[in-house]
Amino acid sequence: MLFQLYIAVVMAVAALSEPVADPEIILWRDTLTVAAKERFDRSLDEKISYILKTGKHVRATYVPPSVRPDIYLVSRSYIKKHARQICPKEFSNAELPQCAERIFGWIDDKRKIYVLRAEDVSVSEPQFFAGISPELWVEMEVFHETVHYVQATARPDLRPTTLDCAMTEKWETEAHALTHYWLHSLQSIDAERINARLRGGMAHFSCADPVVETSSSSSIPTTD
Numbered sequence: 001m002l003f004q005l006y007i008a009v010v011m012a013v014a015a016l017s018e019p020v021a022d023p024e025i026i027l028w029r030d031t032l033t034v035a036a037k038e039r040f041d042r043s044l045d046e047k048i049s050y051i052l053k054t055g056k057h058v059r060a061t062y063v064p065p066s067v068r069p070d071i072y073l074v075s076r077s078y079i080k081k082h083a084r085q086i087c088p089k090e091f092s093n094a095e096l097p098q099c100a101e102r103i104f105g106w107i108d109d110k111r112k113i114y115v116l117r118a119e120d121v122s123v124s125e126p127q128f129f130a131g132i133s134p135e136l137w138v139e140m141e142v143f144h145e146t147v148h149y150v151q152a153t154a155r156p157d158l159r160p161t162t163l164d165c166a167m168t169e170k171w172e173t174e175a176h177a178l179t180h181y182w183l184h185s186l187q188s189i190d191a192e193r194i195n196a197r198l199r200g201g202m203a204h205f206s207c208a209d210p211v212v213e214t215s216s217s218s219s220i221p222t223t224d
């Protein structure tokens with residue numbers, strides 16, 4: 001009897017100490033406590049209302065989405081494994097590895113948002129991310145992709161993964177400008193430095209001429 005109990009206890013301990021699975025893709029909200037879910041939803045609502053309010057600064061007319069987007073956290077290895085599906089279609093196989101290293105978020109045709117999880121952000125380009133917290137970077141990616149979500153809501157006839165070049169450029173220009181405004185609306189962050197990286201990331205979205213950023217430091221909207 002005692003022996004059986006001992007075996008049962010050992011098995012229970014073994015089950016508890018099994019390594020936790022490291023899912024490569026998880027629905028972010030599912031990982032949160034009830035209180036954290038409320039904060040998560042509130043933060044998303046604030047981002048959406050900021051985008052709706054600030055859209056006029058990029059001459060965009062958006063429509064309030066009826067539901068919040070699903071947001072998934074993914075690992076860098078997930079992006080590498082699915083680089084062909086995630087990277088822009090025009091990329092050659094030889095370009096995929098570099099693309100997979102530089103993608104931090106995207107939206108699919110079902111309007112689901114994917115962002116690189118915080119623990120993999122600074123591993124990607126440590127020299128660039130020095131001084132920027134991975135959590136802020138993830139927040140910024142969520143904001144940027146939420147702009148695309150709102151853009152897609154206003155244009156249900158378009159699919160985010162098959163936009164033509166001109167429309168891709170338009171959406172990215174708006175999303176980068178609004179992200180720039182939003183960063184400036186936050187306190188105590190080095191928005192210029194982060195935006196320098198964002199501008200670098202826009203290079204391959206340019207159709208012909210260099211993309212002209214619509215942002216201007218003299219017309220930064222406030223959050224109220």
Ligand SMILES: [Zn+2]
Pocket residue numbers: 144148171172175
């Ligand atoms: Zn974008």
